[in-house]
Amino acid sequence: MNFLQHIGHYVLKFFKSVGALVLFTFTALSHCLRPPFYPRQILRQMIEIGYFSLPVVGLTTVFAGMVLALQSYTGFSRFSAEGAIANVVIISITRELGPVLAGLMVTGRIGASMAAELGTMRVTEQVDALTTLSTNPFKYLIAPRLIAGVLMLPFLVFIGDIIGVFGGYLVAVYQLGFNASNYIQSSWEAMVAMDVISGLVKATVFGFIISLMGCYHGYTSKGGAQGVGKATTDSVVSASILILCFNFILTVLFFEK
Amino acid sequence: MTDTPKIKIRDLHKAFGSKVVLDGLDLDVMPGESVVIIGGSGTGKSVTLKCTLGLLELDSGNIEVDGESVVGLSARDRERVNHKFSMLFQSAALFDSLPVWENVAFGPIADKTITRKQGKELAIEKLAQVGMPPEVSDLFPSELSGGMQKRVGLARAIAGDPEIIFFDEPTTGLDPIMADVINDLIVKVTKELGATALSITHDMASARKIADRIAMLYQGKIIWQGPAATIDDCDNDYVQQFINGRADGPIEMAVRK
Numbered sequence: 001m002n003f004l005q006h007i008g009h010y011v012l013k014f015f016k017s018v019g020a021l022v023l024f025t026f027t028a029l030s031h032c033l034r035p036p037f038y039p040r041q042i043l044r045q046m047i048e049i050g051y052f053s054l055p056v057v058g059l060t061t062v063f064a065g066m067v068l069a070l071q072s073y074t075g076f077s078r079f080s081a082e083g084a085i086a087n088v089v090i091i092s093i094t095r096e097l098g099p100v101l102a103g104l105m106v107t108g109r110i111g112a113s114m115a116a117e118l119g120t121m122r123v124t125e126q127v128d129a130l131t132t133l134s135t136n137p138f139k140y141l142i143a144p145r146l147i148a149g150v151l152m153l154p155f156l157v158f159i160g161d162i163i164g165v166f167g168g169y170l171v172a173v174y175q176l177g178f179n180a181s182n183y184i185q186s187s188w189e190a191m192v193a194m195d196v197i198s199g200l201v202k203a204t205v206f207g208f209i210i211s212l213m214g215c216y217h218g219y220t221s222k223g224g225a226q227g228v229g230k231a232t233t234d235s236v237v238s239a240s241i242l243i244l245c246f247n248f249i250l251t252v253l254f255f256e257k
Numbered sequence: 258m259t260d261t262p263k264i265k266i267r268d269l270h271k272a273f274g275s276k277v278v279l280d281g282l283d284l285d286v287m288p289g290e291s292v293v294i295i296g297g298s299g300t301g302k303s304v305t306l307k308c309t310l311g312l313l314e315l316d317s318g319n320i321e322v323d324g325e326s327v328v329g330l331s332a333r334d335r336e337r338v339n340h341k342f343s344m345l346f347q348s349a350a351l352f353d354s355l356p357v358w359e360n361v362a363f364g365p366i367a368d369k370t371i372t373r374k375q376g377k378e379l380a381i382e383k384l385a386q387v388g389m390p391p392e393v394s395d396l397f398p399s400e401l402s403g404g405m406q407k408r409v410g411l412a413r414a415i416a417g418d419p420e421i422i423f424f425d426e427p428t429t430g431l432d433p434i435m436a437d438v439i440n441d442l443i444v445k446v447t448k449e450l451g452a453t454a455l456s457i458t459h460d461m462a463s464a465r466k467i468a469d470r471i472a473m474l475y476q477g478k479i480i481w482q483g484p485a486a487t488i489d490d491c492d493n494d495y496v497q498q499f500i501n502g503r504a505d506g507p508i509e510m511a512v513r514k
Binding site: 036038117120121124125126128129131132133134135136140 | 307310311312332336339340342343344346347348350351352354363364367369413417423
């Protein structure tokens with residue numbers, strides 16, 4: 001009986017959490033669409049998410065592109081198929097590695113910071129202070145972060161795609177001895193608009209997930225410093241899992257034949 | 258003074274799980290009056306303020322502001338009603354990411370009733386009212402001492418010319434001299450604004466200084482209330498034990514529960 005009680009307790013807790021998250025999502029979305037808007041806040045978040053994440057995303061994708069070229073060469077040289085390296089790099093980066101790596105890196109940088117900032121605001125009564133100043137916290141804190149996340153992740157992924165492909169080019173040309181113009185031409189021919197578009201759509205979804213998880217866990221945190229720490233961890237873990245999960249779903253939707 | 262109370266609380270009940278915090282609280286605050294609620298930690302003083310501001314939902318009972326029930330208001334109506342309020346939080350609850358002047362003028366700027374330039378002028382004017390020089394306006398909250406943060410919090414509380422000001426433990430954590438400075442400022446600014454004040458504290462020196470009327474909260478109910486000048490002569494054993502800070506008395510059992 002005790003065992004069943006435990007199961008029941010966790011099942012109820014799970015459904016309660018899902019319900020709270022769904023309610024939070026709809027409330028946040030409704031505030032994204034209805035005025036008043038806070039353009040200064042949106043711009044601040046766009047700079048924070050887009051501009052300041054560029055070095056992290058750039059470094060991640062350039063090394064991913066370099067490793068990809070190197071490993072593809074190792075494998076493909078056994079079948080004398082080295083010419084396919086440009087194809088592999090460009091498809092892998094634009095379809096999968098660009099959006100997923102950028103998503104995961106931004107989760108670590110921005111999702112955690114959102115959860116920590118909002119969590120601290122919550123436990124130090126700054127969120128309550130907003131309400132007493134007749135400012136809806138959803139409009140002032142949550143909506144700008146969601147809007148900025150959705151707008152800036154595709155931008156980051158687009159830049160990341162270019163840098164990742166350039167990483168592959170560096171290794172192919174300067175380490176593996178490929179002809180530069182041939183490599184660029186192969187890359188250009190291998191590039192398909194749908195691959196890039198699917199990556200940018202994924203990035204939009206990932207941007208929403210990162211901001212939503214950061215905001216939800218931060219906004220609902222309680223219990224002082226420990227609560228803020230837990231919110232930060234929960235936001236990174238849940239956003240990372242959801243990114244991988246939605247990456248699979250979107251890949252199926254875009255490319256399953 | 259009119260006969261309609263500025264705030265009228267009737268039969269207010271609030272529990273957190275099995276813990277009953279407010280158990281049928283009744284309280285009236287007349288226009289222009291300064292009422293202080295005293296009581297031990299965990300007796301529901303902050304919960305009373307938060308229920309009145311709509312930060313917490315009450316379980317049952319009614320709260321009226323200027324004769325209008327504020328229970329179950331829509332978000333829009335709640336924002337309208339909250340325009341009448343402001344609050345000085347125990348921890349000041351200043352926004353870390355904004356300089357002092359933006360903190361002070363936050364409400365009017367967010368309402369778009371003034372521009373940012375006018376907001377800075379307003380902030381400097383309000384800071385002067387609480388005895389702070391203009392140079393402070395460009396500092397960030399983390400650069401201020403606890404007493405200075407309280408003063409900035411007070412400047413923010415009066416910036417929107419509110420009709421009602423709540424003071425949540427205004428002198429907690431301050432040295433006796435700074436506490437007296439804050440008490441004097443509270444009396445001064447509420448008189449200048451003609452505002453109604455509702456404060457909660459367990460600092461009796463503060464209560465005596467800022468209150469026209471004192472009410473004692475114990476086990477979720479107001480067990481005594483009367484003019485501040487009469488509290489020392491009241492024959493309520495609970496009040497006498499509390500204001501004299503004695504370990505022995507009727508409250509002892511509750512403390513040890």
